[in-house]
Amino acid sequence: MTELLTDRDIEDAQLADWTVVEKSLTRTVELASFRAAIEVVNRVADAAEEADHHPDIDIRWRTLTFTLSTHSAGGLTRKDVDVARRIDELIAN
Template identity: 35%
Template sequence: MENLENEIKKLENWKKKDKKLEKNFKFRDFVEAFSFITKIALIAEKMDHHPDIKLSYNSVDIGLTTHDINGISSNDITLARKIDELL
């Protein structure tokens, strides 16, 4: 678990909260935000690891957790990195 904590600290602007990794993303408009979500969906489906996503006009909130262990796993770290690479 200590290694996971170090990896979480390396993530840019991701916050650990209630057994989840969370991050907010802002975009110019709804279409740009929705496009971002679509890209995340394709990555998540390939990984078979699906995030919680909330869209509000140009704001996207992402929550990552591994339900099987009721907490954060290496899959969440990997998905967070892939999401950040989309920007």
């Protein structure tokens, strides 16, 4: 089983644009257009497949909300932090 992160581990990860909501990491971002939002979703989908760890994604026009949690572990793990960082990179590009 994958080890759960402590509150300190999550703080040390320095995910500035992410918030902890219950046992999940969440980030909302607004893109320039619906098409730009879908392009980000497609890039995140490719990265999630590579990592074999998939975020929940809520699409509202050009606003995306990403939610990460390792359901099988019952909370946040290193996988969530790694995918959050990858999502940050994809949004920045």
